Amino acid sequence: MTVRHAFWPVALAALVALATAAIALGAVPLAVGDVWGALFGRGDPLAVAIVRTLRLPRVTLAALVGAGLGMSGAALQGVLRNGLAEPYLLGVSGGAAVGAAVAVSLGVSSALGVPLAAFAGAGLAVALVLLVARAARAHADPRTLLVAGVVVGAFANAAIMVALANAPPNTVRNALWWMMGSAADADWSRVRWLALFVAAGGLGLLWAAREIDALSLGEDPAAGLGVDVDRAARRVYALASLLAAATVAAAGLIGFVGLVVPHIVRAAGHRGHRALVGGSAITGAALVVAADLAARALRPPAELPLGAVTALVGVPFFLAQLRRGP
């Protein structure tokens, strides 16, 4: 009981502390007091400019990406009854990246066009993975689903390469960024539309949380409780894909966040999906802010791809989970 209640203040405090550290650290280090002053426009104008136009949008973008991926993973794990499910491993993020890459190669550059194209790609990917898994009777072994997802993800990578084979070098460089994940291109306009998608998808999942609770008992038991199983599951897949697609359009392919985060929240005693989705938003935000800080700070002045940092943390976790059995 005590762990369960302590989770919320601890997770929020961790998020605030990591965000403050991420804003303070960089090529021009700032004192924590200056960070808080600069946030409100007080103090050294240079510090204010660095904080408000460079670091704050980046940290906010990273936090939103983490929140989106965490909520997406929590919902997918519940509906699929599979502790290894998450948007990246299910190929959903890969599909989103294909959608975004195709849109960019066709010259789409509007703020909403790219995320919507990514959503279309993510939707196709999740439908494909579920079809393949159903045909292969994935309920017999939930790992089948993961195999289908990883293979669809590999196909997506190949499709991006093909789509961009004749694209101008600048586009190719951007595409590579996507496939490895980065919050470096953050600006306020990107933060604004990502916030819109994350808020919409997150509220939708919080609304659907009790249906996810029921679905996590299995399809027949959920039907017995009065859930319209097929429709409810489709709704959750759509919302989880929307969240994943928005993060991909904003910051590229970032794996394993959606895998790790729900397990942390469950370990803190929260099993109902309303708490699980909400807790995964905060924990995911903290995790990606920390990962982005590590990406900048580990090998300065070079920047590591954000997706590489999360994979370094996530893969050992995945293997440990796989060993315990899904």
Next chain:
Amino acid sequence: MIRFEGVVVRYPRRDRPAVDGVTLDAAPASVTAVAGPNGSGKSTLVRALIGRVPLAAGRVLVGGEDARAVGRLALARRVAVVTQREEPAFPLEVGEYIAMGRFPHRAGWGGAGAADRRAVAFAAERAGVAELMSRQTDELSGGEWQRVRIARALAQEAGALVLDEPTTFLDVAHEMAVFELLDALARDGMTILLVSHQLNLVARFATTIVLLHRGRVAASGAPADVMRGETLESVYEWPLVVTRDPAVGAPALVPLRGRGGRRS
């Protein structure tokens, strides 16, 4: 209370219907058991009730109304179902698990109210699992688990309880405990409809047995009328005799060792 009326269910790519014109009634304050060999269509009836398989013909009535017309949530407030192998994907506290039975009673954003907490506490008490409330579901024994599932269904506060093979993996003592509980619930006035292949146990507890064979009703009525040697032999396709349970006088099936029987 629950009535199947000429129900036909076909699965794709099967030559014969899984359920082929079944009519049966489950009345209040009684235990109605659907029995039969594997593949006779028992579980399909339960899936038809909760709308998981489309009906090719016939209808399912609940309290005289077509179950499809009642609406899913309203149906779940009238009939609680315990399907086979119901288990959360990730372990829950038993109290949280039983509270899942409140799903059809709660609105979208609302938390658990006083009525929900009362229903959960009452259900746990009735199923004899009140002392397990703070345990984790993955720490329960088979017998405890099954009573917790029944408590979850009782928390739905429905007038009817439908169970699919409630005692499959249980030893004798826990099997008996589950059937005694179902018997007591029927005495309280509930409609109990259960699917089971444990014919001898069912013969002792059920008011009515409906014996299914290849999707059709082979016999139905009081246990003594259904438990006849020639009926059971043709349904189970195995030589057997029906004797009387020495202690309580209920009919009991004893399969014989292969004297000319078809071995599978």
